[in-house]
Amino acid sequence: MGGGTTRTPRRRPLTRARVLRAAAEVADRSGLAGVTMRSVADVLGVEAMALYRHVSGKNDLLDALVEAVVEEINEACAADDTPADPDDWRPALRRRILTARAVLQGHPWAPALLGSHGTMSPALLRYFDRFGSILRRAGFSMDTAHHALHAFGTRALGFSSELFQPGSPAIEETEADPEAALADLAALSAELPFIAAMVGHLSHEAASTIGWCDDQAEFEFGLDLLLDGLELRRSR
Amino acid sequence: MGGGTTRTPRRRPLTRARVLRAAAEVADRSGLAGVTMRSVADVLGVEAMALYRHVSGKNDLLDALVEAVVEEINEACAADDTPADPDDWRPALRRRILTARAVLQGHPWAPALLGSHGTMSPALLRYFDRFGSILRRAGFSMDTAHHALHAFGTRALGFSSELFQPGSPAIEETEADPEAALADLAALSAELPFIAAMVGHLSHEAASTIGWCDDQAEFEFGLDLLLDGLELRRSR
DNA sequence: ACCTGAACACCGTTCAAGT
DNA sequence: ACCTGAACACCGTTCAAGT
Numbered sequence: 001m002g003g004g005t006t007r008t009p010r011r012r013p014l015t016r017a018r019v020l021r022a023a024a025e026v027a028d029r030s031g032l033a034g035v036t037m038r039s040v041a042d043v044l045g046v047e048a049m050a051l052y053r054h055v056s057g058k059n060d061l062l063d064a065l066v067e068a069v070v071e072e073i074n075e076a077c078a079a080d081d082t083p084a085d086p087d088d089w090r091p092a093l094r095r096r097i098l099t100a101r102a103v104l105q106g107h108p109w110a111p112a113l114l115g116s117h118g119t120m121s122p123a124l125l126r127y128f129d130r131f132g133s134i135l136r137r138a139g140f141s142m143d144t145a146h147h148a149l150h151a152f153g154t155r156a157l158g159f160s161s162e163l164f165q166p167g168s169p170a171i172e173e174t175e176a177d178p179e180a181a182l183a184d185l186a187a188l189s190a191e192l193p194f195i196a197a198m199v200g201h202l203s204h205e206a207a208s209t210i211g212w213c214d215d216q217a218e219f220e221f222g223l224d225l226l227l228d229g230l231e232l233r234r235s236r
Numbered sequence: 237m238g239g240g241t242t243r244t245p246r247r248r249p250l251t252r253a254r255v256l257r258a259a260a261e262v263a264d265r266s267g268l269a270g271v272t273m274r275s276v277a278d279v280l281g282v283e284a285m286a287l288y289r290h291v292s293g294k295n296d297l298l299d300a301l302v303e304a305v306v307e308e309i310n311e312a313c314a315a316d317d318t319p320a321d322p323d324d325w326r327p328a329l330r331r332r333i334l335t336a337r338a339v340l341q342g343h344p345w346a347p348a349l350l351g352s353h354g355t356m357s358p359a360l361l362r363y364f365d366r367f368g369s370i371l372r373r374a375g376f377s378m379d380t381a382h383h384a385l386h387a388f389g390t391r392a393l394g395f396s397s398e399l400f401q402p403g404s405p406a407i408e409e410t411e412a413d414p415e416a417a418l419a420d421l422a423a424l425s426a427e428l429p430f431i432a433a434m435v436g437h438l439s440h441e442a443a444s445t446i447g448w449c450d451d452q453a454e455f456e457f458g459l460d461l462l463l464d465g466l467e468l469r470r471s472r
Numbered sequence: 473a474c475c476t477g478a479a480c481a482c483c484g485t486t487c488a489a490g491t
Numbered sequence: 492a493c494c495t496g497a498a499c500a501c502c503g504t505t506c507a508a509g510t
Contacts, residue, residue, distance in 0.1 A: 014493085036482090036484090037485085038482090038484090047495055047496085048484085049495065050493080050494055050495075053493070057485075115397055116348075120401050128430075129427075129429065130430075131430075132430035132431070133429065142434060146449075147457045150400060150457065151461050152458075153398045153399070153400070160386075160389045161389055161390045162390070163356070164360075164364055165355075166382075191365075194365045194367075194381075197372075197378065198378060201378045201382075202382075213382075213386065218383060222386060222387030224465065225465030226458075229460065229463075229465045230461060232464055233461075249474090272501090272503090273503060274501090274502080274503090282475075283475070284504090285475075285477090285504080285505090286475055288505095
């Protein structure tokens, strides 16, 4: 029973990589708001100030965190990058975007972080370079390829910032009381005729699906809208 | 010189509206991060705790702030809402979105706030109801109209979350030293051929414009891409 | 009724001190 | 060299106390 290793594994030296992994762990468990210098240090069995040796501050930590996620996307997309036939730009781009989406689904906090800390970083530049190259090889003009990158926005990385959620508390809250819900719907149809009709239309078919809307299907619909528009401009 | 009004105008009673106006004022001046219970109270010549009588907490304050902005958008869009000819859905939608964009340009902090506090509120429901109604009147199916709302995402409200900024520090930082910039561009074209070509292409025409990219033009390009895609689905 | 003071449990970050 | 303790200037929020 000599001085064996203690329960807290402080022996391994602290590294930037370990700090980032700890931060990702906290984010996965407690959300982005839970990521705190002190909470990250806790995971590592260390005091908050020890982190400052490997990270210049919280901003740097979060920047590095989003960079790591984008790197993960780049690796996932590296496999099938260049379409054999340049004319296959559409399925190539589509697959790339849906691969990025799949990676982000493993890190629910990443989209918000990309929004606030998404400056143009090396990993992001690499991602958009591959993205634009596919378009150029397919014969798109430089201008159109450039515009396309802007047009996709965050959708190029597999997520879309939506505000529109038909299954919102404002609509669902009275679900427990069917009569009140009907009265609400009546009041709704006076002031919000389209929303009311849509909710009525949805509830007829929603029995089969889990929620009101299928996020993946909605995402792909928007994606195809953009791809169609792009197709029209290919030879302009 | 009797007890006239003091310099600090505390006499007017505190109201929810005054609290919200003060918060917007702080946001306009110091950005979203500057909006603090204490800073808002300061503007009103009052202690932070006095706000809790009119606002249930900071979350409530921010929710109310975005609600006010969306109301402003709704008012701005109320003028020319229903197209005379239902077939004019495209210009009607386009105008609506660009009007929303113009309103948001007066509140630079609003997009970020819509992202974090954009739950489906009464004002937002009203906005999307008008939006969807235009589509329905034009003959779009309920499904397509519903999908369209998702597809536009925040773009329906006049802004797009972009990550792609060609004029980023990574590219521009060596601008002061032309030789180093050229060396960087050479290194860039090895690893980032598309980005390098695009930057070269941009700098030839950028002399006429202010920055690298014209935000408004890029926004409208993406908007028209989506409208084109929607047009294709009109009669499906 | 309306506002304030003092306090609590948090933040990020600094700096001198420990080992 | 690497980590810690104590401290600073902030947060949002509570609660009893003032007027």
